[in-house]
Amino acid sequence: xxxxxxxxxxxxxxxxxxxxxxxxxxxxxxxxxxxxxxxxxxxxxxxxxxxxxxxxxxxxxxxxxxxxxxxxxxxxxxxxxxxxxxxxxxxxxxxxxxxxxxxxxxxxxxxxxxxxxxxxxxxxxxxxxxxxxxxxxxxxxxxxxxxxxxxxxxxxxxxxxxxxxxxxxxxxxxxxxxxxxxxxxxxxxxxxxxxxxxxxxxxxxxxxxxxxxxxxxxxxxxxxxxxxxxxxxxxxxxxxxxxxxxxxxxxxxxxxxxxxxxxxxxxxxxxxxxxxxxxxxxxxxxxxxxxxxxxxxxxxxxxxxxxxxxxxxxxxxxxxxxxxxxxxxxxxxxxxxxxxxxxxxxxxxxxxxxxxxxxxxxxxxxxxxxxxxxxxxxxxxxxxxxxxxxxxxxxxxxxxxxxxxxxxxxxxxxxxxxxxxxxxxxxxxxxxxxxxxxxxxxxxxxxxxxxxxxxxxxxxxxxxxxxxxxxxxxxxxxxxxxxxxxxxxxxxxxxxxxxxxxxxxxxxxxxxxxxxxxxxxxxxxxxxxxxxxxxxxxxxxxxxxxxxxxxxxxxxxxxxxxxxxxxxxxxxxxxxxxxxxxxxxxxxxxxxxxxxxxxxxxxxxxxxxxxxxxxxxxxxxxxxxxxxxxxxxxxxxxxxxxxxxxxxxxxxxxxxxxxxxxxxxxxxxxxxxxxxxxxxxxxxxxxxxxxxxxxxxxxxxxxxxxxxxxxxxxxxxxxxxxxxxxxxx
Ligand code: ADP
Ligand code: MG
Numbered sequence: 018x019x020x021x022x023x024x025x026x027x028x029x030x031x032x033x034x035x036x037x038x039x040x041x042x043x044x045x046x047x048x049x050x051x052x053x054x055x056x057x058x059x060x061x062x063x064x065x066x067x068x069x070x071x072x073x074x075x076x077x078x079x080x081x082x083x084x085x086x087x088x089x090x091x092x093x094x095x096x097x098x099x100x101x102x103x104x105x106x107x108x109x110x111x112x113x114x115x116x117x118x119x120x121x122x123x124x125x126x127x128x129x130x131x132x133x134x135x136x137x138x139x140x141x142x143x144x145x146x147x148x149x150x151x152x153x154x155x156x157x158x159x160x161x162x163x164x165x166x167x168x169x170x171x172x173x174x175x176x177x178x179x180x181x182x183x184x185x186x187x188x189x190x191x192x193x194x195x196x197x198x199x200x201x202x203x204x205x206x207x208x209x210x211x212x213x214x215x216x217x218x219x220x221x222x223x224x225x226x227x228x229x230x231x232x233x234x235x236x237x238x239x240x241x242x243x244x245x246x247x248x249x250x251x252x253x254x255x256x257x258x259x260x261x262x263x264x265x266x267x268x269x270x271x272x273x274x275x276x277x278x279x280x281x282x283x284x285x286x287x288x289x290x291x292x293x294x295x296x297x298x299x300x301x302x303x304x305x306x307x308x309x310x311x312x313x314x315x316x317x318x319x320x321x322x323x324x325x326x327x328x329x330x331x332x333x334x335x336x337x338x339x340x341x342x343x344x345x346x347x348x349x350x351x352x353x354x355x356x357x358x359x360x361x362x363x364x365x366x367x368x369x370x371x372x373x374x375x376x377x378x379x380x381x382x383x384x385x386x387x388x389x390x391x392x393x394x395x396x397x398x399x400x401x402x403x404x405x406x407x408x409x410x411x412x413x414x415x416x417x418x419x420x421x422x423x424x425x426x427x428x429x430x431x432x433x434x435x436x437x438x439x440x441x442x443x444x445x446x447x448x449x450x451x452x453x454x455x456x457x458x459x460x461x462x463x464x465x466x467x468x469x470x471x472x473x474x475x476x477x478x479x480x481x482x483x484x485x486x487x488x489x490x491x492x493x494x495x496x497x498x499x500x501x502x503x504x505x506x507x508x509x510x511x512x513x514x515x516x517x518x519x520x521x522x523x524x525x526x527x528x529x530x531x532x533x534x535x536x537x538x539x540x541x542x543x544x545x546x547x548x549x550x551x552x553x554x555x556x557x558x559x560x561x562x563x564x565x566x567x568x569x570x571x572x573x574x575x576x577x578x579x580x581x582x583x584x585x586x587x588x589x590x591x592x593x594x595x596x597x598x599x600x601x602x603x604x605x606x607x608x609x610x611x612x613x614x615x616x617x618x619x620x621x622x623x624x625x626x627x628x629x630x631x632x633x634x635x636x637x638x639x640x641x642x643x644x645x646x647x648x649x650x651x652x653x654x655x656x657x658x659x660x661x662x663x664x665x666x667x668x669x670x671x672x673x674x675x676x677x678x679x680x681x682x683x684x685x686x687x688x689x690x691x692x693x694x695x696x697x698x699x700x701x702x703x704x705x706x707x708x709x710x711x712x713x714x715x716x717x718x719x720x721x722x723x724x725x726x727x728x729x730x731x732x733x734x735x736x737x738x739x740x741x742x743x744x745x746x
Contacts, residue, residue, distance in 0.1 A: 024197040025728070028055040029735070036190040037183075045178035046187070057191040058219055059693060060184070061238075062171035066138040066154050067228055069168040074113035077141045077148060084138040085115055086158065094126040104129075106155075108137055116147045117155065125155070134158045136170075157182075169225050188223050195219055201728040202241060206710060212237040239694040243449065243704050246692065247711035248721070248733045250452025255719065258304040261431035264407040265302040270330025272359045276322060279358035282463065284319070291320045291457045295435065298455065299327050299408070305433035308414070308451070310442060311459030312665045313630025317437045320459075321410050322352055324435050329361045329388040333407030333432075337391045338425055340416035342367045342576045343583050345393050347605060348412070356389065366392035366401070369576045397424050406432045415440045439627060443666065445701035448708045449692065469633030469663075471641040473617070473656045482642035483561045486611045490565055490592055494610040494637065498557065498595045499628055500550045501619040553615070554595040567593040607635025617643035618652040622668040625659055 033043045072083040087110035104125045106117040139153025173184040200215040218234040225231035298305045311317045328335040339345040349365040356363045381387040385404035406429025414436035486496045558567040568591040570582045585591045612632045633639035658671050721730035
């Protein structure tokens with residue numbers, strides 16, 4: 018037993034304990050993020066070369082992936098463009114020749130030479146009269162780099178100083194140290210899913226006898242990854258209410274009823290259900306963590322208003338956090354009226370609130386005489402101290418980091434938390450990232466969005482969009498023109514994309530490359546972006562829209578000015594709003610019916626979908642024009658999806674943007690970062706299963722301190738140290 022314990026503890030010792038890892042090599046490994054023995058062992062192969070499934074040059078079929086063994090005939094280094102290198106390698110076997118093209122790996126020209134025996138693995142293409150492989154795996158079969166054993170060769174992610182061959186040896190040596198590790202997986206779960214032991218899985222994922230064996234190992238380790246993460250998140254959630262007395266809210270009080278009477282429309286069935294779910298949970302004496310997910314325009318805000326009414330009726334208080342000043346003010350305007358009618362006292366606090374007013378607001382909040390404070394990041398300041406916070410609402414929650422969410426929640430005694438988001442997070446992703454968060458989806462809009470049409474136009478056709486805009490203006494309606502950011506970063510990336518299709522092939526998982534505007538905040542605006550948008554606004558005012566009022570809105574404006582610009586557009590004093598993406602989040606002007614997005618191919622589809630959600634919010638039908646100067650078929654094809662698909666979740670999938678799971682939540686530090694083997698989109702079933710299992714485990718053993726859960730509990734705690742997810746929550 019002590020040996021097993023020692024092996025287990027050994028996992029977290031420095032990587033220099035591994036044979037062959039000198040201090041210099043340890044440094045090189047650290048560059049790859051590998052610091053411990055565990056780091057090496059969880060440095061999983063990206064793929065395998067299966068030498069048992071070999072084809073010959075003659076038998077290899079075009080379009081299929083295979084492995085071919087042969088001898089190098091010649092190696093040529095070429096430079097078709099200043100910033101592009103390619104190495105062309107002829108490989109022959111007794112039946113013919115295959116040409117290998119390797120982009121951006123000039124060093125291959127030195128490592129490989131005529132006469133060497135190699136295996137190449139990749140997809141066969143046919144071009145210029147030859148069978149070819151582009152960027153295949155190339156494995157020398159003789160000399161010091163040749164693999165020692167087996168017919169399935171792992172391909173580990175490697176670096177400049179650590180070749181794949183050296184990495185294989187490091188990993189192999191690390192596995193020796195892990196001989197006999199304890200298996201944290203409870204036996205009943207291993208039996209339930211027929212999972213191999215941890216030790217077997219560690220060895221087999223790196224050095225499998227067959228691909229089937231590698232698959233089994235991966236299945237076991239992927240499940241372990243999610244289970245540990247779920248346990249961790251759930252334990253953390255439970256810790257939030259430990260030692261506190263969460264409020265059981267009054268959900269049928271006078272303000273609730275008055276609010277209900279004040280709403281100028283009937284709630285959709287989904288909104289009613291969402292309200293019921295949320296209030297039902299708020300009535301319980303436990304700390305709610307609920308996310309209300311709904312595409313733009315599905316009417317999330319009014320649902321949140323009912324939650325706020327419950328807090329007020331209970332004698333508690335609510336904070337409503339929004340990511341931008343424009344949005345906070347909009348909430349104050351629209352909800353304010355309803356709150357007044359319902360007898361709920363409210364105020365708004367932002368960075369531009371005058372000091373004297375701020376002081377007064379804060380003292381009312383601290384005295385308990387303010388029911389709800391709406392605001393921006395200004396709410397997070399330390400001196401914002403509600404006397405009895407029982408509900409925290411975060412609008413557009415993906416705009417906030419883990420720490421900010423925690424900070425808001427910490428202003429109360431385990432308050433209920435309601436997160437609103439229009440980001441299309443599938444259920445499994447939400448589970449993976451948030452553990453025991455409950456989810457409510459709004460899938461339909463109160464107004465029929467089918468009356469909003471979307472058209473992709475080439476730059477040369479954009480006159481069509483402007484005609485439509487002028488017609489709408491003639492009917493008394495209003496128009497958005499959206500300009501993307503043209504910051505340096507995008508320009509550079511565009512230049513790279515110009516180097517051709519080869520770039521996308523390099524992506525390890527085959528993801529196609531899209532140049533995309535990264536918009537965290539309009540505060541990231543480059544000077545050039547503002548200049549471009551300014552020019553556009555002036556140009557439009559002077560020509561197309563000379564007889565209407567055009568104004569410019571961008572994130573670089575002082576917030577009071579932003580307010581005024583928005584207010585004038587809202588009041589139809591201005592008819593055309595030229596904007597950067599600052600309007601992306603939640604802005605609501607029902608009279609705006611036309612949106613023209615310039616250089617639309619620079620945006621992600623989800624983002625375009627968010628943008629177009631700004632029109633078609635009222636009774637009138639709306640038109641969206643996506644103008645693109647791109648000549649690349651891929652780019653236009655991608656945009657065309659917008660014409661037929663009106664489902665933000667589906668668009669996100671099409672966009673592949675879900676590959677970057679962490680990013681979707683605007684927060685790379687979120688739980689998903691510990692998932693190495695799991696893809697939250699593909700492995701939905703696995704995540705659902707692990708979620709249910711984790712919940713059951715914790716129901717019976719909340720602290721995981723039963724004897725047969727000791728190893729499991731230890732791993733979960735280690736995860737905490739490694740990720741610090743939601744620290745301080
Ligand atoms: P989002 O979910 O994007 O935050 P909002 O809450 O801003 O959407 O609502 C969009 C618009 O729809 C608002 O003008 C709101 O007043 C209106 N709205 C919400 N629910 C309904 C409903 N049931 N019937 C009619 N209009 C509604
Ligand atoms: Mg909203």
